[in-house]
Amino acid sequence: MADFYKNILERWQNISTHRFFWPVFFAAGLAFSIVASAFDILDLYLQLILIYVGINIILTVSLNLVNGYMGEFSIGHAGFMAIGAYTASLLTVNVFPAGALNYLFPLAIIAGGVAASVIGLIVAIPSFKTRGDYLAIVTLAFGMIVKSGLENIEVIGGPRGFLGMSKLTTLPWVFFWTVLSVWIIRNLVYSKFGRGVLSIREDEIASDLMSVNTRQVKIIAFVVSSFFAGVAGGLFAHALQFINPRMFDIIKSTDILIMVYLGGIASIAGSIIGAVIYTILLEILRPLGIWRMVLMPLMLVLLMIYRPRGIMGMREARFFVPLRDLLAAKLWKQKNKEAPDASA
């Protein structure tokens, strides 16, 4: 029996590292999501949950870039999400012609992402002058400033919120953006730039000495992370068709943090697992009412005590790892087997 499972696992690993795996997966997923949303295969509730899952994956993966791979601690992700949400909504409601909305929607999402990343740059430049907990404090304050600032701008509804968006976020779009952001961040992590990001987490001074421009790498990683938070915000606004500043407060940021650390730091597969489990678990536990909100943090605490690195912490599913890295790991193992002394 064990053989049987091992066989399946091996076969899955072979399939998932095949070079056609990603194109086929992308095409099949896109086709399924188009068909599913066009012919009502999935009911609307299920579709909405899937949309939330996708948005949460984008948020989790992008926050994992800063908190997991780079080892910094940012707690203002919901603030960037809010900027993306408001920018995209303002564009689709007030600027773009109503007839062409379906075609201009990706532009609005990108604009939301760009707005968020510009703000991310403004936040990043001063906050990476120092290290340690100060990024946590600065991003925390930033989140509060965004919420409080949005509440004071009457033109976009103030504390009452902003509405009038049409339901542009459909399942295919969410699938597209989710895969795109996962793909970009995965490639970023395994690029030369990504090595710099990892080296900052391991030892900032050492990586500085190895000629990594740590400040620049940190700022770029932070800006990329906030870009995708903005994208997620734009999608979120057009899925819910209503946003208000309180949706993007510290509780939302905590939610994203929970997903990152539940799935595991420095792991894209982990982020996806974390976002999927957390979103779906929250829906399943809905009948418990308020007690579900008691149960979730309790689970988080227990998880941190008994498995502090999360489900996939510091590990990666094979199909996210480039072939050259797999090969290098394999060679490393072999070398260590042959000459155990050399491993030290």
Add this chain to the structure above:
Amino acid sequence: MTYILQQILNALQLGSIYALIALGYTMVYGILTMINFAHGDLFMVGAFFCFLIAVYLQLPFLPTLMLTMFGVACLGVLIERMAYKPLRAAPRVSAIITALGVGLFLENFTLALSPYPKNIPPLLADKTWMIGSVTISSLQIIIIALSVSLMLILDFIVQRTKAGMAMRAISWDKTIVPLMGVPVNKIISLTFAIGTGLGGAAGMMYGLAYPVIDPYMGIMVGWKAFISAVVGGIGNVRGAMIGGFILGTVEILVAAFFPSTYRDFVAFTLLLILLIFRPYGILGRPSPQKV
């Protein structure tokens, strides 16, 4: 002029509450280099303890204060023992996440038990005096006096007693000090007890000054107190007191001269500006990184 004096009095009241909570943050940070994000919610629990004691036991002011502080301190030590102690060797981030989780748990647990905001009954006969044209209420005086005396007691404990010396020693060096025979676990628990006890006292005073309490009140006040601790230089006890009063003053002044909805906005923006120019806070010292 009277308006400004009145506002300064309000600022002192709010500032002393912030300072009391900020002390809890800064003490725990000093000794464990961990941001105890559940501290704001312990403040909220303090307000609810005060409500329970005042309504069901109907004790007078001082016993209520004692019981509240004692109850919250016990809860703080319990949390430290159950949630933070197993993580002392783990990466620092795990402890921070756990603290966020504990905070959410306290909020939602309280919300599940008491879904509606509660009113704390007045524990003190409220008298007001007029000095010139400035109105002073007895509650304001008691809050300010009590906070300041609690802070003086704390300062005495930290600077002059053996336990305080042990606390400062542990925050100075965590590897050598245990070898000198300092009971680290006991001192950490004591730190948590004192810090959360002060937070509980702050919760009670906040509840008396602004009587409607709800399970989420700890979030905003807690974050602001945390910011006070940072402004003063986190890990520095006197800095936390100064930071609390600064933030209280800034907030009240903003509310006095601008629409009050701008209060959080200006407070946090000032924090950011301060952090850019003086990232280690007012009394904090930059610690050089050792290689």
